[in-house]
Amino acid sequence: MSLCRTRLQEERKQWRKDHPFGFYAKPVKAADGSLDLTQWTAGIPGRSNTLWQGATYPVTIYFPEEYPSKPPRVKFPAGFYHPNIYPSGTVCLSILNESQDWRPAITLKQIVIGIQELLDSPNPNSPAQEPAWKAYSKDKAAYEKKVREQAKKYANAM
């Protein structure tokens, strides 16, 4: 079995045994009912006492064949409002960049926690989309309003 499959199976086992509170992550079911370990859906809860609280943001995680040598790609829904997320929804984060801080020993748990942290602490030095980045650097009030609206959209069921 390839390293990619072995690793993903272990990631799944470990996630089921123990994962951070409020998160979810699971491999996607293929049309024939079998599990596709290379594609996962996950939910990132916004941290409490931040603009992002009260909602769980859905992401899709794509693992390449070369994983864990190469990092997975993480995507929010297209048009997700955040300075470091491309219009396509792809997350721009150094630990997910092979030529930056990606290391094969980084686990799924570390990735989703890294993304949770990115939500409330955007990196103004690597803008990935115009609207959120502009608002974040020039009009904080407008930015906060937009983020809160988005949180309502993905609000946790009461």
Place this chain on the structure above:
Amino acid sequence: MNQEESDELRIENLPELDVTPDISGYVPLHRDILEDFQKTAVSKRVEKSLEEEISYIRKATDDHIKAILSNQESGLSDMDHYFFENNLKALESLMRAQNDLQIWRNSVDETKKLIVQTSFEEPDYTIENFKDYSEKSGNPEFGDNIMSNYAVYAQLHQSEGTFSNKLKMDETYHYLKNVAFILARPEDPLPDDVADDELAISGGKVSLRDPLSLEYYREPYVSLRCSHIFEKDTIYSHLSNSNLCPVSGCDARISRRDLKPDTIMSLRVKAFFMLEKSKNSSSNVDKL
């Protein structure tokens, strides 16, 4: 035959006696003192057999660990546990005996030197100073001197922690101690390394899994550059694409040459599965 003669006979019968090697034959010594000197001589055989015992324990330990590691199928048993614990205790007491013997030797040698020195400094024995000589008989005896020197040396070594340092420096002792510790607590960091944050410790536990495949180690290799541990196959294949340590936040550049088998980690994994097995079997007993 009187008592004195039989003592002398006994001493002469021992072949490997280390008799006053520090004193040249021409030094004039009183017959009584010479006898004392001979009696305090410790047979070289004692030291030799201590050394032999110690090296036997070293070899037995090495062989045992090699046997455990080379046998992929079988795990560890309780017997292995006792074996290492007992060897550790034996090694410690042998090394302590060796240490004490050394202190004893030092104090005997010092005392001998002292006596030789005083006998040199003494004026010739003449009818004029006969009175002084007889008054000097209040000087401490040879045996007393040795005992007081021994007490001083022992105290000194105690306060300087010579013996515990010796233990710490001894590779076999260190290794055996770690092995005994690991067999009891396979997932705990070694007591000496607790301050070492380079180790893969999460929540106070040592990970027994390869960070690349997340599976339990089968053939763990440790990087000499950064102490990170990997499964042999996965780190080798990683190194064919990159020379950067796979662990996040580690800047070490590593090559195959920097990797060597990690026996401590192999033993950890073996011990871990042994404990799991015995846990399961005892919980089965509970069920019954």
